[in-house]
Amino acid sequence: MERKKKVLLALARLCREKAPAGQLEIGFTAQEVAREAGIIRSNASGDLNYLVKEGLVVKFPGRPVRFVTRQYWEESKARNGREDTGRMAVQEIEMNPFTSLLGWNSSLKVAVEQARAALLYPPHGLHTLLIGPTGSGKTLFARTMFRYAQTLGRVTGQAQLVSFNCADYAHNPQLLMSQLFGHVKGAFTGAAQEKPGLVDAAHKSILFLDEIHRLPPEGQEMLFYLMDNGQYRRLGETGSYRSCTTLVIGATTADPHSSLLATFYRRFPVVINIPALAERPLAERLLLLKQLLAGESRQIGRPLKVTADAIRALLLYDCPGNIGQLFNDIRLTCARAFLDATSKGTREVVITAASLPPHVQPRSAAGDNYLQELAGLVLEEEWYIEPDEAGVTAACQVPDLYTLLEKEREANGVEGINNEVQWKRSRQALEEYYHRYLKETVQDWKNARLRLARLVGQDIIALAQEAVKIAREDLPGQVDTSTFLALALHLNACRQRLKAGQEIVNPYLEEIQKEYPREIEVARKVMALIEKKLNLALPPDEAGFLAMLFRAGRQGKEPAGEPVGVVVMAHGSRTATSMAEVANKLVGTNAALALDIPLEGEPQQWLIEATRVVRQADRGRGVLLLVDMEPLISWGEIIAKRTGLKIHVLDNVTTAMVIEAVRKASRFPLHELVAEIGKYHYLEEYWPLEGQGNKIIVATCLTGEGAARRIKAMIREWLGDREEINIVTVNMNGQVTGSGMGWQALKGKGKLVAVIGSVDLKIPDVPFISLEEWLLGQGRWRLQELLQLPAREQDITPQELEAVLAQYLRFLEPGKMLDLCSQITRQLSQSLGRRLLPHHKINLIVHLSCLVERLQAGEQGSFWPGEEEIKRRYPREWLAVAEAMAGLEKNFNITIPTGEIAFVVQFLQET
Template structure:
């Protein structure tokens, strides 16, 4: 037998006898042990160990001294494949300790912070579930993105673990914010309604409360309940009885544990009634208030989620981790998750043709995330602790036994989207560098826009309800269904957004389109689309009847245009839109709403810190202008008059026609995106139109 085979067999036999505890105490097999056991010179042992490492037979555990282990045995212990030859034992132990949750395990055990910053909250949650004779209704309080929904899910799982619930017990979720602008609809969603209780109620409906009988009803953003809804909910919590909306006789019974969540401050008047009536109140801390160990575990956990999608290990530098921690503020864990997804997508794209590790480092980060490193450096104590805790690089492996931080089982596979796009672009003859540039420009849109679309567009509709009167949206939904039936065609929700926003503008008495200039083009389209033209006439009659608004004759033509073009892609390219505003997230927040509402890729944001130099802003803006320009010019929307002058500078330095407009608002951004779809609209006309735009909401305000 060859010397190398003797050494490998020895390592293999010793590794097969190891348990998890053995690995923790002895940490593998070192060269001295092998040399003494096999009577082989130490130098020769080291030589053969390097050969075995290069062949992928064994792995090396970093330390002093370095130790070795059979790769197959370690993969068996971890339940996943390993692509690296050198590992940190701490990462291995973390992977081993992650077990799949089941009825035999306390689900809170796997929640990051269970023994640190969430210990008291978990104890209170357990007391609420186990309270006799009935579990206590609970209010979970915390800022956006801290993990309130995940915590509520853990309460549900703990109830099953302790026998309070069964596998058949429902866990029903209702986000009150989805309907907060329409109290009648919200009450119907929550309590159900009876036939003819309001216009459009053509049959009885079971509400979320009845569906949750025997389990938990999670009311997200519970503070959005209208006063009538609060009283009905409090009555149910006291008596266990309720009525459907419109029902006046007879109480219905249900056995439901109410868990509410809110991002309002405990001092807010909106949640004071809930604090007084709900016995158990649990406060979830912000990410910034979590223990440093928790922060690192959360980042590793979110990276672990991505490794499972990519099926590749991810390597991230200490500086990159510090930047992610430093930049995570208002958005908390949700913001951190979004940033990590963007970085992993970029790393995946960079290694699309390689089999190795996905790398994340500071140089690949966008400037807004890099700023987090400056923030951390300013927090000296936290920076010093992170420096001590973090190795130069952290390696995270895919582990199929890992308990995911994701709430939902369905996850958007961004990496498959990227892979498919690469194949398509290669087939079109595009080279690798061009492909990377092309797809990199889409990654942020995929993460922010497509991920929301994957969740049934509920966030998109929520944003629409915030700016357009609910009656207009409901009417537009009816028209969508009517048109689909008449045309035997299925529209996506873009027609809902287009029609709702168009009617909102019309009701606000804004001359939103130059009919004389577009009349001929639109009329030509009606000749090609007579069915859509007839539906448009019906729409105009219904608008006049329901809203008491006199419809101009040209509206028939314009609604025909919406019906025929809303599903078509703009062949001429869209006018580019660049939003610039002072502050850390002012511009990006407005653009995010647009991305959630529209399937658009012609808009970018620049958040401007107050201490940045003008030349730096211009350099960043030049890149953004070139990114959004499709040959039709760019509209620059800014928040302060002093930034308007950047339009002329950018136009001169890029050669792109740019029109700058001050006093930007979210409705202005949305209207700019919506109008940029029109092939007839050029950048000058869009600029003139936006100058006179007054918003969407006057109709709703007049009728409240």
């Protein structure tokens, strides 16, 4: 028989015998077809693609690609009446490259929706800023946005994504500007001929600028002129402007409020946060781990066997470099294991805990949420990955309800399991768990049944469908799509537990039978079905878990509370309306109301209209007013007095802010919603200065906004509750933020005591304290004297010091380094019997943190003159420092050079 026909028959058998009805988008992988046909995978893959071209097979793109026969596809459409929806499902997968991103419908769901909205926005899309730590995947996300733009026709098929890392030339701004915009002959020394820039190459395409905060201010101004007007000049050019139509995607690891000009930052209507690896669910990290290992298996062409200890360590260790570091650590691990396999002459590469880099150790401490998430993962004893298993996913990333109940039982005490109070506590914990899982986690799967099938297998999908059909007949209104998905995941966990020989014990079965008799009856019918289909013997206790699941369906029907009202007000013809439309479309609601205020309009008339819109938006929980600039900020207070409603105002509104507000409006009361949005968007504050006796401190930065506000917060925290001292933020031009007044107006409000920050306003007789002085301690002593405060030790708070470390460190986690280095300073103080002053501690912590990062990056430690003399003169101090440093060496698998020990010893002697 011809091989191609053999492959087609094998796929037909799989569709006929193993494909569950109604799950058209699942299909079978080339590996599954190859096994069924008895041939190798590469041949099956090639034949399947030929059959697709011939129209005999339907292909579903994804990771991995899946197939069904054309006959099965057509019959299923006819049987289910799904011709239109089936075609739309295929088109959606083909038109959405974001589905290739891990977590696209979970932790990255909001980011993906924002990106799609930005690219869909007519006529050419919206400029976008990606924010996230190093290694979180911003570059990959930008490339995926480009691929999506290609599918939309925003860029031509021949166009390329033009990428540029602004940090590469940050030391030479002139060269950076030349690379970006090009230059004319004679523009600078060495410019012998005219040269086009990257902007030219990005015409009718996308320009991706990584580390965009490294652009100098003049570069930011040139770029936002291009973004606004589609025009630019090359470096040294003075004639007419050139034209360019391009969409700008920027990426930064820094806080954009302090690192970008405010005028430049506002040119990005869409700001997308890419979460760090630690912020993503453990289930996603487990899936990512297996994908990366599968990639390495393909790379070396050998199967990988990964032990359970190695899986747990790679899953749970602190990975401050995010996905980038995880990839490097896995590659190093595989290299070590490959070398070991080669020396032993074995083909199979075995990865054990001994193969891992020394710093890959599980976290020693974790919070309750983390432990609960970990308990929800069913980890396999080991993984066996073949080189041809492209895109294999972990089998059991599913919450384990059995473990949850066991932990609750241990907390209650085994002897008292029949106690009524303890049963109520356990019941509440289970119901809350199911309810939260159904309402939050499972919702992310509603559009991702393909992923669900990869997790649990098609036999479980078919079984769950039959079980739901039974439950719907006896429990009308309690069972829906969410219940089906949760049931499929639970059945898979049940099978895994029984295969592993673990018991299924429900100590509250008697109470469940009394309180949920209808659900118990349905659960027993479902158990009979499970035993028949999976050939398993289920203990009676399993009925209790299934009954709780069906009961949770009723719990999930409780109506949600009314949301907080959201109103967007902005100047322009459609500015507010556009932002509200994008947010409502993404979130799937009409919660955001908009009011566009013309620049030439009469303010009093529009204030009346704004009052009407706010009344319309209120549903009894208050209104969040999102505005673009003055004088709309002050309207909030006026409208609140006129209506009697609770109103909060946030300014500098962006599309991202509106999306976040609409998404969370039903989940938080007004004050908590403001706090949630305010994490990333600052609330405009008035500066009430009363009386001539007040003392005024001026906080400064370039814009008077982001950084100045943080300086203000640090000073206020240090001062405590001193109402007679006012802190005012001022920009580099001497203008008080949000008032339109110069700093001279402050003199009439009180006595100017000091200027603190990054800009010296050079006010006569008013001392300037730099931000560095403030953070390192000396500035606090000065301010204490200027304010004539009682003497006290001016210690920096851990939060402030962590913020300082974040400015220095590239990939290490500031919080972790702060803890480790603080232990060293305490150890040195105790062993040497001397007290370190706060600014000495700070200097030492910053130095040691940067030293560890340099050594981890492969850089050499500094040479320190007179090393031998220092060791000879201070043997006790040398030993104490060497012992303290040993903790860093062990934690990061580094060797600290003796020159660095000599430096610390001399530093301690001098302090």
